[in-house]
Amino acid sequence: MVLERIKIVQGDITKQQVDAIVNAANSSLLGGGGVDGAIHRAAGPQLLAECQTLNCCATGEAKITRGYNLPAKWVIHTVGPIWRGGDNREEELLARCYRSCLTIAESYEIKTIAFPAISTGAYGFPVERAAPIALGEVKQFLESKEAIAQVIFVCFGADKYHCYDKSVKEMTG
Ligand code: ADP
Numbered sequence: 270m271v272l273e274r275i276k277i278v279q280g281d282i283t284k285q286q287v288d289a290i291v292n293a294a295n296s297s298l299l300g301g302g303g304v305d306g307a308i309h310r311a312a313g314p315q316l317l318a319e320c321q322t323l324n325c326c327a328t329g330e331a332k333i334t335r336g337y338n339l340p341a342k343w344v345i346h347t348v349g350p351i352w353r354g355g356d357n358r359e360e361e362l363l364a365r366c367y368r369s370c371l372t373i374a375e376s377y378e379i380k381t382i383a384f385p386a387i388s389t390g391a392y393g394f395p396v397e398r399a400a401p402i403a404l405g406e407v408k409q410f411l412e413s414k415e416a417i418a419q420v421i422f423v424c425f426g427a428d429k430y431h432c433y434d435k436s437v438k439e440m441t442g
Pocket of ligand 1: 280281349385386387388425429
């Protein structure tokens, strides 16, 4: 069952013992606030040095670096859409972020990966709309590919956790 490979936790993504964590970055890839700031602080300055070689990242795309001082070996940086009311391809671009990260993960033979709730902080994407997109894209990917053993959604705070939990229950009927 694909859903057995999906886990939802409340916590800090920088603490996750997984092969890769995903960073909700901005397009410069040069660090920022929120989860991006937390990941750079925990990984150490070598992460920024590697990001400086990557030459930015477009919305919906993803790029990979090492994890340096993080427990995770890899960081996959993706750029979520900024919420502008919902009529500006936000949902499509958010879905693309998840697919881009999973495609890179597969090519690096990553077995376990943790995602934050991309775009739902400073970028303003409503979490009750983001959660079913995140879960749906991951479920669809896992259905067609065996290689990734576990995907963890790390929710920062109880409200986001409950939103993801509700979404999973709606998916399982
Ligand atoms: P964005 O610009 O994509 O909205 P943010 O970092 O502002 O990025 O927020 C994305 C999500 O990451 C939000 O749900 C926020 O609560 C969450 N977040 C912030 N810090 C952490 C952390 N240390 N671990 C996991 N999630 C976090």
